[in-house]
Amino acid sequence: MEKLRPWLPLFSILLASFLDIWLPDSSLHTPTKAKYFLWFNIILGIFFTAGAIRTIFWRNKGKNFITQAPFYAAVIFLLNIFNLVSKKYALLPVIFFPSLDRVFSVIVEDSFFLASCLASSAQLLFAGFAIGAAAGILTGIAVGFNKVLSYWINPLIRAIGPMPPTAWIPIVLVVFPTTFSGSVFLIALSVWFPTTIMTAGGIQNIPNVYFEVASTLGAGKYYQILKVGIPAAMPQMFLGIFNGAGISFVTLMTAELLGVKNGIGWYINWQKDMMAYANVYAGLIIIAVSFYLLVMLLFKVRDRVLVWQKGVIKW
Amino acid sequence: MVGAVNINSVTKKFAADDGSEITALNGIDLKVRAGEFISLIGPSGCGKSTLLRLIAGLSKPTEGTLFIDESEIKGTSYERGLVFQNAMLFPWLNIYDNIAFGLKARKVYRSSKDRVKSFISMVSLDGFEKSFPHQLSGGMIQRAGLARVLINDPKVLLLDEPLGALDAFTRMNLQDELIRIWKKEKMTMILVTHDVDEAVYLSDRIVVMTPRPAKIEKIIDVNLSYPRARSGSEFLYLRTQILKILNYAGKTEEPGYYI
Numbered sequence: 001m002e003k004l005r006p007w008l009p010l011f012s013i014l015l016a017s018f019l020d021i022w023l024p025d026s027s028l029h030t031p032t033k034a035k036y037f038l039w040f041n042i043i044l045g046i047f048f049t050a051g052a053i054r055t056i057f058w059r060n061k062g063k064n065f066i067t068q069a070p071f072y073a074a075v076i077f078l079l080n081i082f083n084l085v086s087k088k089y090a091l092l093p094v095i096f097f098p099s100l101d102r103v104f105s106v107i108v109e110d111s112f113f114l115a116s117c118l119a120s121s122a123q124l125l126f127a128g129f130a131i132g133a134a135a136g137i138l139t140g141i142a143v144g145f146n147k148v149l150s151y152w153i154n155p156l157i158r159a160i161g162p163m164p165p166t167a168w169i170p171i172v173l174v175v176f177p178t179t180f181s182g183s184v185f186l187i188a189l190s191v192w193f194p195t196t197i198m199t200a201g202g203i204q205n206i207p208n209v210y211f212e213v214a215s216t217l218g219a220g221k222y223y224q225i226l227k228v229g230i231p232a233a234m235p236q237m238f239l240g241i242f243n244g245a246g247i248s249f250v251t252l253m254t255a256e257l258l259g260v261k262n263g264i265g266w267y268i269n270w271q272k273d274m275m276a277y278a279n280v281y282a283g284l285i286i287i288a289v290s291f292y293l294l295v296m297l298l299f300k301v302r303d304r305v306l307v308w309q310k311g312v313i314k315w
Numbered sequence: 316m317v318g319a320v321n322i323n324s325v326t327k328k329f330a331a332d333d334g335s336e337i338t339a340l341n342g343i344d345l346k347v348r349a350g351e352f353i354s355l356i357g358p359s360g361c362g363k364s365t366l367l368r369l370i371a372g373l374s375k376p377t378e379g380t381l382f383i384d385e386s387e388i389k390g391t392s393y394e395r396g397l398v399f400q401n402a403m404l405f406p407w408l409n410i411y412d413n414i415a416f417g418l419k420a421r422k423v424y425r426s427s428k429d430r431v432k433s434f435i436s437m438v439s440l441d442g443f444e445k446s447f448p449h450q451l452s453g454g455m456i457q458r459a460g461l462a463r464v465l466i467n468d469p470k471v472l473l474l475d476e477p478l479g480a481l482d483a484f485t486r487m488n489l490q491d492e493l494i495r496i497w498k499k500e501k502m503t504m505i506l507v508t509h510d511v512d513e514a515v516y517l518s519d520r521i522v523v524m525t526p527r528p529a530k531i532e533k534i535i536d537v538n539l540s541y542p543r544a545r546s547g548s549e550f551l552y553l554r555t556q557i558l559k560i561l562n563y564a565g566k567t568e569e570p571g572y573y574i
Binding site: 209210212213214215216217218219223227228231232234307308309310 | 393395396406407409417419420447449464
C-alpha cells in the first residue's frame with residue numbers, strides 16, 4: 001500500500017480522463033473548441049508521473065511529494081466529480097455552474113485580456129501596498145519612540161484605524177482627482193493601520209534592557225532606534241504587514257468597483273453582470289493563484305529578514 | 316592607571332507604586348582603586364545592582380556624586396562596560412555582529428575590523444561567527460557577552476551577576492577566564508554577585524552589603540595571590556567570615572549536650 005502512495009494522483013488523473021472520454025457530454029452545455037479538462041489532466045499526468053518516478057530513484061528528495069500525494073489525488077477526484085455533475089449529467093443549473101472545459105477555455109482563450117486585467121490590479125495593489133506599508137512603518141516608529149507624537153497621533157490612529165477602508169469611498173470619490181489615485185489611497189489605508197499598530201506595539205514591548213545594553217556599548221539615540229528598536233520590532237512589523245496584505249486584497253476588489261475600467265475584480269463583476277459565469281470562475285481561479293503566490297512571496301521575504309527567529313518563535 | 320571610581324555619600328530612592336519611597340541605597344561611600352578587582356556581595360535587596368547601575372550611568376543618584384577618575388558620571392559611556400546577567404545578546408544579530416556592535420555604534424569599525432576577530436578568538440568562539448545566540452549554550456553566550464563589552468576597551472568593567480545563570484563547572488571555567496582577561500587588560504573590575512566562593516576566588520577586596528537599610532557592612536581585603544586554591548585554609552576562613560557577617564554561617568557552636 002505504501003508503495004502505491006506516490007502513484008495515487010496519477011490513478012486519480014487516469015480515472016478522470018477515462019470518464020471524460022468515455023461518458024457522453026450533456027447536450028445542455030455549450031461545447032468548447034478543445035477538450036480543456038482532458039488537456040489539463042494530461043499535463044498534470046506528466047507532472048505527477050515524473051514526481052512519482054523521482055521518488056523511486058531519489059528517496060530523500062521525494063518525501064514531500066509522497067506526503068502530499070493523497071491530497072493531490074483527492075483534489076483531482078473532486079474536479080472529476082464536478083466534471084461529472086456539470087458537463088456529463090448537467091445536474092446543476094447550467095448557467096451558474098459551467099463545465100470545467102468552459103472555465104479553462106476562458107483562461108486559455110481570454111488569456112491576454114486576463115493578463116492585462118491582472119497587470120492593472122497588480123499596479124494598484126503594489127502602489128497602495130508600498131505606500132501603506134512605508135507610511136505604517138514610519139508612523140509606527142514615530143509613535144513607538146516618541147511620547148509626544150504618541151499622545152497626539154494615537155487617538156487619531158485609534159479612531160480612523162478600525163474603520164473599514166471601503167467606508168471612505170464616498171469621500172475618496174470627491175477628494176481624489178482620478179479613480180486610480182483614490183483606489184491606491186484606499187489600499188494604502190488598509191495596509192497602513194495594522195502595520196502602524198503592530199509596529200508601535202512591537203517597539204513599546206521591546207525589553208528596556210536591550211536599549212541599556214546598546215547605550216553602555218556607546219550607541220547614541222538614533223543608532224539605538226535604527227539598530228535595536230527596528231530589528232527588535234521587526235517580527236511584529238511583519239505581523240502587521242501580513243494583516244494589512246489580507247485587508248488590502250479585500251479593498252482591492254472593492255476599489256475596482258469605483259470606476260476603473262480594468263482589473264481582475266472589475267472583470268469578475270463585469271462578467272457577473274453579463275451572466276458569463278465561466279469567466280467569473282476563470283477570474284476567481286486567477287485571483288486565488290496570484291494571491292497565493294503573493295502570500296508565499298511575503299513568507300519568503302519574512303524568512304529571509306527574520307532568519308534569526310528560526311527556532312525562537314513560530315507563527 | 317585609569318579607572319578609579321569614587322562614590323561619595325550616594326543615596327538612591329525609588330517611588331513605590333503606592334506612593335511611598337523605597338530607599339535602595341543609603342549614604343554609600345566607596346573608593347574603588349584603579350585596576351583592582353572588587354566584588355559587591357550581599358543578599359538580594361541590598362542594593363548592589365542599583366549601585367552598579369549608578370556607576371554605569373543607567374540611572375542617577377537621588378543624592379551624592381559618583382566620579383570616574385576626575386570626571387563626574389552623568390550618563391552611560393562605553394568606557395564603563397556593563398555585562399548583564401544573561402549577557403542579553405541581541406537575538407537578531409549573529410555572534411560576529413553582536414561582538415562588533417560597540418565598534419559600529421562608535422563608528423570605529425572600519426579602522427579596527429581585526430579587533431573583532433581577535434576578541435572572538437580570545438573567548439574561543441572561532442567558527443561560531445555566523446551563529447545566532449539561540450543556537451549557543453549558556454556559557455558561550457556569556458563569553459560572547461564578555462567579548463562584546465571588552466572590545467570597547469573599557470576602563471571599568473561592571474559585571475552584574477554575569478555567571479549566576481550558569482552551571483557550576485561552566486561558572487568555574489569562566490571565573491578563570493575573567494582573571495585571565497583582567498590580568499591581560501588591566502582594567503578595574505566591579506563584580507556584583509551573591510556567590511561567596513566566587514567573590515573570594517576573584518577579588519582583591521570584597522564589599523559586603525546588607526539590606527534594609529541598604530548599606531556597606533564591611534570591606535574585606537583578600538590578600539591571596541592568583542591563581543587561588545578553592546579549598547585553601549585562608550580561602551575557607553574568608554568564606555566563613557563573610558557568611559558570618561551575612562548571618563548565613565549556620566550553627567558553629569558546640570552542642571550543649573551529647574546523647
